Amino acid sequence: MQPASQQPPSVVRFGAFEADVHSGELRRNGIRVKIQDLPFRALKLLLDHPNEVLSRDQFRHALWPEGVFVDFDHGISSAINRLRDALGDSADNPIFVETVERRGYRWIAPVQLPTPPEPPLLVVVKPEIREEARNDDRKTARKEVEAARAPFRPKWTVVFPVVALLLAAWGFRPVYRPAKASTKKQIVVPRPPDSAQHTAYAEAQQFYLEGRFFWEKRTPAGLNKALDSFTQAIVHDPNYAPAYVGLADCYNLMREYTLMPANEAYPRALAAAKKAVELDDQSSEAHASLAFALFWGTWDAASAEREFRRAIDLNPENPVAHHWYATFLSAVGRHTQALAEIDRAQTLDPASKSIVADRGDLLWSAGRRDEGIALLKHLEATEPDFISPHRYLKMVYFASADYPSYLDEWKKEATLMHDSASLKIVNAAQKGFAAAGAQGMLQNVLMLQKKLYARGLQSPYSLAETDSLLGNKKEALQYLRIAYDKHDESAVGLGADSAFSNLRGDPVYTELSARVGLPPRN
DSSP, X not given: OOOGGGSOOOEEEETTEEEETXXXXXXXXXEEEOOOHHHHHHHHHHHHSTTOEEOHHHHHHHHSOTTOOSOHHHHHHHHHHHHHHHHTOOSSSOSSEEEETTTEEEEOSOOBOOOOOOOTTTEEOOGGGGGGOSOHHHHHHHHHHBOOOOSOOOOEEOSSHHHHHHHHHHTTSOOOOEEESSSSOEEEOOOOTTOHHHHHHHHHHHHHHHHHHHHTTOSHHHHHHHHHHHHHHHHHOXXXXXXXXXXXXXXXXXXXXXXXXXXXXXXXXHHHHHHHHHHOTTOHHHHHHHHHHHHHHHOOHHHHHHHHHHHHHHOTTOHHHHXXXXXHHHHTTOHHHHHHHHHHHHHHOTTOHHHHHHHHHHHHHTTOHHHHHHHHHHHHHHOTTOHHHHHHHHHHHHHTTOHHHHHHXXXXXXXXXXXXXXXXXXHHHHHXXXXXXXXXXXXXXXXXHHHHHHTTOSOHHHHHHHHHHTTOHXXXXXXXXXXXXXXXXXXXXXXXXXXXXXXXXXXXXXXXXXXXXXXXXX
């Protein structure tokens, strides 16, 4: 018989919840939550396949044995609704279970297996520090976002059972914790010992600050950890608006720094940002997040600009609002204003590497190319693991026909993104360039892009660019139509994309550019 210490864990953690898939128990912060058998079976199926769309047929097989005849559609809907009730989740603004129209359901929250507990009767851990026993990254984040703790924090070793019981009971007394937003500014949250609401708020704020620490890293792992922290903040306090802002900001960036498709990321960002505004209409951060999702996710430039202006009016010192407004202004061709906004963002947050990277890109787009390239090269040298400078320099080198440097930056970007499909394309491109120059490079790229597109793993806009560069105008226009119909996020740049310079003047291209709704650019 396998020792208990070596058995695979049966408990899955998500947010403040733990599900014991063997015993069928659901707990929130250690307290058992009432849940019936069918909703728990649905939960187990979703946890077994996180981030996958599960069909109603899969739920039918998981919830009922063969030979049972019931109204499966009604039963599945009822089980999901009761599961959401148990989790405090919402179909309109989901944190855990997302409805995918006409396809099924998907679990969207991060999940983790807890660290195996210490042997019993050796150490009693006080409840208020139980959440600190996570992985090393979580401990690092706590050091950044928590204020200095008391100078002495004992660990209690059990000597006699009676002493252990007394210490455990003492550990349940209320404790006040300061929270620190950064190394410069401390935020103290009052926690009246008899107020559960204030306790929930303080816990939510702690998870929010932790999430911001990870979000600032702008890495695939960092954004996923941030998403986990913001989700836990919402579980602790469903009315904590900043956590919804954090969720929106994660999804706004995940389509850029992870492999999450834009058509999944932006609807989630939009829903979370709208919820944040609903909870706190005076939040500058909420309006900035909503503006970003409106522009890049729906191409609604007028509404996006209105929200950006509202965000800045509410808080002129909000660096993210100025930063994202700058990228919006550049995208619509208002370069002078864009540079003024990005300079303001950098003044407010001089340590932000993402602002520095976007400033380099905006300088280059505004025609100040030497300044932009120098800034991007400096950032790349000081932050070699940061994705943005590699991505922007890749585009710069392609535009200047420096194809060896272009391919080198492309490979670095794909490696940091853990994007195996992109790595295959760049390897094929290098072989094509070595054999037949730029033409061979593009032909090899197009060949692999078509294979990936057939599997749903490649943007039609990217195919349109490659076809256009190869002179395949008819094919390029066909893929551009598909990109428009699918609302491909890259189509926002259609009017300024030099890859389509040979299409300018074509009536189809002109019509598509007009339908995107952005002003034409040279």
